[in-house]
Amino acid sequence: MSLLALIKGKRGASGFGFASTAEEVTEGLDLSGQTILITGINSGLGQESGRVLSQRGAHIIGLARTQKKAEEGCARLSGPTTAVACELSDPASVRAAVDTIKASGQTIDVLLCNAGIMALPELNQSNGYELQFFTNHIGHFILVTDLLDCLASDGRVVMLSSAAHTMPYKEGIQFDNLTGDGGYSGFRAYGQSKLANVLFANELAKRFEGTGRSAFSVHPGGINTNLGRHMDGPSNILFPLVGWIGMKNVEQGASTQVYVTTSPDVIQHNGAYFADCNVKAKSAHGQNDEMGARLWQVSEEIVNALGGASA
Numbered sequence: 042m043s044l045l046a047l048i049k050g051k052r053g054a055s056g057f058g059f060a061s062t063a064e065e066v067t068e069g070l071d072l073s074g075q076t077i078l079i080t081g082i083n084s085g086l087g088q089e090s091g092r093v094l095s096q097r098g099a100h101i102i103g104l105a106r107t108q109k110k111a112e113e114g115c116a117r118l119s120g121p122t123t124a125v126a127c128e129l130s131d132p133a134s135v136r137a138a139v140d141t142i143k144a145s146g147q148t149i150d151v152l153l154c155n156a157g158i159m160a161l162p163e164l165n166q167s168n169g170y171e172l173q174f175f176t177n178h179i180g181h182f183i184l185v186t187d188l189l190d191c192l193a194s195d196g197r198v199v200m201l202s203s204a205a206h207t208m209p210y211k212e213g214i215q216f217d218n219l220t221g222d223g224g225y226s227g228f229r230a231y232g233q234s235k236l237a238n239v240l241f242a243n244e245l246a247k248r249f250e251g252t253g254r255s256a257f258s259v260h261p262g263g264i265n266t267n268l269g270r271h272m273d274g275p276s277n278i279l280f281p282l283v284g285w286i287g288m289k290n291v292e293q294g295a296s297t298q299v300y301v302t303t304s305p306d307v308i309q310h311n312g313a314y315f316a317d318c319n320v321k322a323k324s325a326h327g328q329n330d331e332m333g334a335r336l337w338q339v340s341e342e343i344v345n346a347l348g349g350a351s352a
């Protein structure tokens with residue numbers, strides 16, 4: 042057996058590993074009666090997570106940039122769904138989604154914050170902030186903090202991060218350059234946004250201590266989805282190469298987030314970072330509580346300046 046096959050076949054303490062699929066990690070689970078919100082329901086890992094969680098009986102609140110995309114994504118699932126438009130780079134759209142969900146009166150068991158963009162070659166901004174930071178972090182920050190009223194007393198928040206959280210700018214979060222105007226690298230900015238996802242989950246987990254709620258961050262692996270749509274130049278060569286060595290298919294790629302969303306075993310690891318369906322070490326920045334607390338405060342300031350919480 043080759044070394045690669047050995048690594049891919051390896052399983053960790055959870056009993057699952059690199060090659061486990063979302064169906065496998067939920068085998069035997071009955072999720073009927075549970076409501077799970079998923080951002081990015083129309084594509085890639087969000088769609089596969091929705092498919093499997095729905096197959097296990099959960100009611101899925103499926104969010105996508107537009108109502109049409111949310112409805113199309115939800116229509117491909119087998120169980121009950123609620124489709125909601127939520128453009129994460131537009132605070133008004135996120136707040137409208139929150140208002141719609143709150144008005145439905147549903148209690149949410151898991152907020153699976155899956156949507157994201159990666160490595161835009163040129164600097165793009167929303168509301169004056171670098172677009173990956175704003176979409177991947179600030180959009181989800183508004184969504185989650187505004188929906189905490191609807192989260193079950195034993196509810197979970199699952200943040201899709203990435204191994205790229207280990208490769209942000211040298212100082213981690215560039216608090217003095219959140220606009221990107223002071224210098225921009227597509228991959229570093231993606232790393233920064235994914236570090237923000239880890240730090241946000243850490244800080245949420247601390248705030249949840251003793252409440253029954255929990256929060257986690259996840260690296261799904263390398264999966265050939267639409268995420269790579271913005272890549273150009275050397276990445277076009279590098280990525281297929283990395284992919285050949287360590288790529289998962291979408292069924293395997295969705296397993297870690299679906300495992301963390303559903304497994305009773307993860308609750309004991311409140312605040313942990315998971316990859317290949319097992320707890321993994323975070324980067325040094327990813328364990329920096331001071332940076333996490335500052336990020337929360339700065340995020341609140343940004344959000345308040347943009348109009349505060351939804352109704």
Ligand SMILES: NC(=O)c1ccc[n+]([C@@H]2O[C@H](COP(=O)([O-])OP(=O)(O)OC[C@H]3O[C@@H](n4cnc5c(N)ncnc54)[C@H](OP(=O)(O)O)[C@@H]3O)[C@@H](O)[C@H]2O)c1
Binds near residue numbers: 081128264267
């Ligand atoms: N694939 C990988 O190798 C990999 C590795 C590490 C981490 N991840 C993380 O996994 C998550 C899922 O990615 P994926 O691989 O499934 O990629 P994907 O197929 O491109 O799906 C990303 C989803 O996010 C949505 N999205 C993007 N920008 C948005 C916005 N402004 N507002 C609302 N929704 C938005 C997309 O909607 P549209 O289709 O409308 O654009 C799509 O539904 C991401 O957070 C990514 O960072 C993926």
